Amino acid sequence: MNWWVKPAVAALFCGVLWVLFQEGLALERKIVATAAIAAYALILLRYNKACLGEAEGESGAGVDYLVAYATETGTARQIARQTCKTIRENGLRASLVELNRLVSSPRPSKGLLVIASTTGNGDAPRTGDAWQEEGGSFLRNFASCSYAVLALGDRSYSNFCGFGLQVAAELQQAGAVPLFEPVLVHQGDPASVNYWFRQLSRSAVPARR
Structure with a gap:
């Protein structure tokens, strides 16, 4: 795995938890923010998988x-x-x-x-x-x-x-x-x-x- 992917995904996961536990934030906004962060994490993981496949060649x-x-x-x-x-x-x-x-x-x-x-x-x-x-x-x-x-x-x-x-x-x-x-x-x-x-x-x- 690329050296920066794990900490980046971990930071995004923390971001999801932060959003979910924010008081006063509408449920709809929590859902949208969580989905956006999760989607970005998925993009990073897919990018890393592609890089590993390329590296194996x-x-x-x-x-x-x-x-x-x-x-x-x-x-x-x-x-x-x-x-x-x-x-x-x-x-x-x-x-x-x-x-x-x-x-x-x-x-x-x-x-x-x-x-x-x-x-x-x-x-x-x-x-x-x-x-x-x-x-x-x-x-x-x-x-x-x-x-x-x-x-x-x-x-x-x-x-x-x-x-x-x-x-x-x-x-x-x-x-x-x-x-x-x-x-x-x-x-x-x-x-x-x-x-x-x-x-x-x-x-x-x-x-x-």
Whole structure:
């Protein structure tokens, strides 16, 4: 479940209780307010379910590419989705997953693609801040596996794209093999993102003939 969904739904539930116990509020208004809050909670739960389904993707043995993302504002997730779409359009299988869930993901047959945002001066975003909670030993599963990293950041910070570069370094240290050098993107620069897709087409995802 997305980290913010549980507290959001809990807050909405508290809101329902608050409305129901308000004295002097007409019954009709209580019903309308309660229904509106409950509907919003249902929307959040359905959204979360859709995200989980997307994250699982084509999970299990036989996945060609595993696309992992770490995002704070959603940009990395958006690029990861487009990366998956590009892979699938070329007849290959791809699975999309949060970087924090990489530890429980199967090894892909062709490669691991990581799209990682950096927050502040080299910090991990919330969907990537626990990816090595078990000490990183799971990375041995990716030894000799091909990988590529797109790192998002802001050049106004001295540790530009620091988290994405850290991920790339730790994958290489674990024995994974880079398809190409990490692609560094300043504030979502479209030209740099397009370069990522060109690199993929040259090194990892050849166009279908």
